[in-house]
Amino acid sequence: MEYILSRPDIILKLIGQHLFMTLSALLISIGIALPLSMVLLRSERVASAVLGVLGVLYTIPSIALL
Known part of the structure; x- marks a missing residue:
C-alpha cells in the first residue's frame, strides 16, 4: 500500500494503459x-x-482462455 501511495503518477499511468x-x-x-x-x-x-x-478451438486450453 505504501508503494501505491508514494507513486500515484506511475499508478495512474499504468491504470490508463x-x-x-x-x-x-x-x-x-x-x-x-x-x-x-x-x-x-x-x-x-x-x-x-x-x-x-x-x-474445436475451445478444446485447446490456451486458446479457450483468450
Whole structure:
C-alpha cells in the first residue's frame, strides 16, 4: 500500500494503459462479433461450420482462455 501511495503518477499511468488496452480489445472483439453474428443469423450452413470450428478451438486450453 505504501508503494501505491508514494507513486500515484506511475499508478495512474499504468491504470490508463490498462484501460486503453482493455477497451481496445473490447472494441476489436465487438467489431468482429457483430458482423459475424449478422452473417451467422442469415446462413444456417455457415453458422454450423463456424460453430464447429470454434468448438474445436475451445478444446485447446490456451486458446479457450483468450
